[in-house]
Every structure is written in C-alpha cells, then in structure tokens.
Amino acid sequence: MYSKEIVKAICANHVYEYCIVSKDFEVLKYSEKASKYCDKVILMSDQINLFDLVPELVGMEDELSLIMVGDKEELIVPMVFKEPNYYVNITVHSNRTMDPLIVLFENVTDNTIAQYNLRQANNNNLLLLDEIAEKNKQLEMFNKEMQKLVDEEVAKNIETQHMMELQTRHAQMGEMIAMITHQWKQPLSVIQTLGTLLKIKFESGKLTQNIFKKKMNNLLQQTRHLSQTVNDFQQFFTPSKKKVDFDMNETITSVLNLVEMEYALENVHLSLVEVTPVSVYGYANEYNQVILSLLNNAKDALVDSGQAHKHIEIKIDMHDKRSLVSISDNAGGIPLEMIDNVFTQYVTSKKNGSGLGLYIAKTVIENNMQGKIWVKNTEEGACFSILL
Ligand SMILES: Nc1ncnc2c1ncn2[C@@H]1O[C@H](COP(=O)(O)OP(=O)(O)OP(=O)(O)O)[C@@H](O)[C@H]1O
Ligand SMILES: [Mg+2]
Numbered sequence: 001m002y003s004k005e006i007v008k009a010i011c012a013n014h015v016y017e018y019c020i021v022s023k024d025f026e027v028l029k030y031s032e033k034a035s036k037y038c039d040k041v042i043l044m045s046d047q048i049n050l051f052d053l054v055p056e057l058v059g060m061e062d063e064l065s066l067i068m069v070g071d072k073e074e075l076i077v078p079m080v081f082k083e084p085n086y087y088v089n090i091t092v093h094s095n096r097t098m099d100p101l102i103v104l105f106e107n108v109t110d111n112t113i114a115q116y117n118l119r120q121a122n123n124n125n126l127l128l129l130d131e132i133a134e135k136n137k138q139l140e141m142f143n144k145e146m147q148k149l150v151d152e153e154v155a156k157n158i159e160t161q162h163m164m165e166l167q168t169r170h171a172q173m174g175e176m177i178a179m180i181t182h183q184w185k186q187p188l189s190v191i192q193t194l195g196t197l198l199k200i201k202f203e204s205g206k207l208t209q210n211i212f213k214k215k216m217n218n219l220l221q222q223t224r225h226l227s228q229t230v231n232d233f234q235q236f237f238t239p240s241k242k243k244v245d246f247d248m249n250e251t252i253t254s255v256l257n258l259v260e261m262e263y264a265l266e267n268v269h270l271s272l273v274e275v276t277p278v279s280v281y282g283y284a285n286e287y288n289q290v291i292l293s294l295l296n297n298a299k300d301a302l303v304d305s306g307q308a309h310k311h312i313e314i315k316i317d318m319h320d321k322r323s324l325v326s327i328s329d330n331a332g333g334i335p336l337e338m339i340d341n342v343f344t345q346y347v348t349s350k351k352n353g354s355g356l357g358l359y360i361a362k363t364v365i366e367n368n369m370q371g372k373i374w375v376k377n378t379e380e381g382a383c384f385s386i387l388l
Helices: 003-012 032-036 040-044 061-068 109-203 209-236 248-265 284-305 357-368
Strands: 016-021 026-030 074-082 086-094 101-107 244-247 268-274 279-282 310-319 322-329 372-377 382-387
Touching: 016 032, 032 040, 061 074, 061 086, 061 101, 086 109, 109 209, 109 248, 109 284, 209 248, 244 248, 244 284, 248 268, 248 284, 248 310, 248 322, 268 284, 279 284, 284 310, 284 322, 284 357, 284 382, 357 372
Parallel strands: 268 310
Antiparallel strands: 016 026, 016 101, 074 086, 086 101, 244 279, 310 322, 322 382, 372 382
C-alpha cells in the first residue's frame, strides 16, 4: 500500500493516527490526533526520534531496517496500552515513496475492553462452574449423609414396628386369656351345678344309673367345651386362621345346646326362628362366642329383672343379601344412660362383670369379619343385631 492511499484511508476512517518516519528514524510528519497516543512534549520538540515517541519499538531497529528496504512487509505490536485509557495496535509499514516508514496507531480500545470483559465474563463463568461443581460435590456428600440417616431411620422404624407387633401380640394374648376366662365361667358353673346335683342325688340315695349317665355325659360335654374354647381362641389368634362357610342355624343351635340346660334352671326359655336359611363365610367359632356372649347378657338381664316369663328369641334372616341375626329378650332393655356405651371396654353394670363381652363381640364382628353389630331397646327389652 502507498502512503497516500494509507493517509486517505486514515482520513476516511478516524480509527487510525499515523506518523511518517525517515530512514534515520526521525519523525517527519504526524497526524493531528497522534498526541492522543504519543507524548505531547516530545511531539512539540523540533526533532523527534521515533524511539522517543514510540518506545514500544525500541530494540526493533533491525526489523524496521528490513521493512525500509522492502525485505519485510510490516511489523505489528498489538494492544499497547496508552495513557490515559487507550489500547492501540501499532503497525509499521514500508512507505514506497521517499520517506521509508509509516507508523500507524489503530485505536482498538473498544475491542480490547470488549475482549477483556468477555474474558472476564468467561473467567467468571469458569469460576461459577467451579463453584457449581463444588456445590454439586457438597450436595452429593449431603445426599450420602441423608441416605445414611434415612437408612438408619428405616432400620429404627423396622425395629419399632417389630416391637409394636410384639406388644400387639402380647395385648392380643392378654385379650385371649380374658376371653377364655369369660367363656369358661359358664361351663364351669354348669359343671359345678352338675356336680352338686350328683352329690345330692347320691347322698339321698336317688342316684339312678340313668341319671348318673345323663349328668355325667353332660359334664363331659362341658369339659369338652372348656378345652374347645381354648382351642378355638388359640386358632383365632393364629394369623393363618382361615375363614370357612358355615350354616347359621347349625352353628347357633350348637351354642343353644350348650346353654339350654343351665338356662332352663334359671327359667329362661330360648326360641330359634329361622326366617330364611343362611350360610355365612367367616370365623364360625368366634361367631359362636359372640352369640354366647349376647345370650349370657340377655340371661343375666332376665334373671336380674325378676320377669316371670323369661324369654330369649334368636332370629335368623337375610337383609340386602347379608345375614341378619337378632337376639332379643324381654328383660326391660338397657338403661338409656348406658346404651351408647355398652360396646366400650370395661362398661358394666354387674358386680362381677368385666365389661368385655360386648367390646370383644364388636371387635370380632366389625374388625375380624367386616360386619356390623348394634343394639336397640324394644318395648319388652334389648335387641342385639348382627349383620354379616
Ligand atoms: N340384654 C341386655 N339387657 C340389658 N342390659 C344389657 C344387655 N346386654 C348387655 N347389657 C348391659 O351392658 C353391659 C355390658 O355388657 P358386657 O357383656 O360388655 O359386659 P358384662 O356382661 O357386664 O361383663 P362380661 O365382660 O362378663 O360380659 C352389661 O353390664 C349390662 O349392663
Ligand atoms: Mg357380658
């Protein structure tokens, strides 16, 4: 490129300032605003040496000489900082006219600052990435710690659950003992009565072989009932216990057979009415225990009432495709202040009552057999209903 053209380009594009240099490195001419990038005081002197004006070129005399003789195209010193806040690219070209060198100052401040900012932003990004990586590492550690805590808690929970299962089992066993005690009361008193009867008959010389055999059979039946009760309850509290199909009439009749004699002694009459034959799927033994409990309560209430014609009626029926068994008596009913609580544990009006009979009945029917049990007073007495 020739100096004139370069100068023209410089004038058209104010990004450049220049100075023209002789072969003795003396500055011959410079553009108006070269003072922006060069020492003003030096510029004002009569004779200006290139190396005083552009100290960045000191030590490059040989290369400059090569440019002068046309053996080197150009020399670039990039991004030189100039007071107060300029960045310039200094380029030295050969000048093919009489003055051998032209030094250009290209203002690259904006570019440099932009680049600097970009680099800074990149650095910041890198720092941010580092920070994120560090945070991720911390998070990972935190997660590991959390997992450890969760594992520990899970292990603790399993242990607690195990303990609770054990406690529940103990409570169930306690309940079972209470149930057995409850169920044993009746047969034990029947055995006692039979024993007394046999003793009286024997002592009065009225004990015939026939009476002895009959009472003895009855007594043995009671003892079988005692041991059956234990077996039934034991079975009931075994988790693998299976539900079976059972005929309602048959199962209730077996209960009535057990109590019939004892109730007869108390003048309590029993009647079983089967409106509809019903077969049920469930725990037959436990159902029997519930029926027995309701019968005993009715009998107790009847004995207590002093009612002349003591009567209990058991009715087997269907209701919405479900079995409905009701046990009603004519003992006057449950006192109104008690009726809402009779199924609650330990609620009793009896001197020796445990208040567990109805509570256990409700547990068996509603929790174990998903049925419903309720009571209401009729004109004559209480009526308990079981829907299965
Ligand atoms: N047919 C009934 N007529 C009147 N009151 C009744 C009748 N059935 C139950 N009750 C009342 O409900 C109470 C609770 O009965 P529940 O069978 O739960 O306990 P309990 O008979 O008192 O004692 P146990 O645990 O020995 O059975 C009874 O004490 C009695 O007051
Ligand atoms: Mg009872």
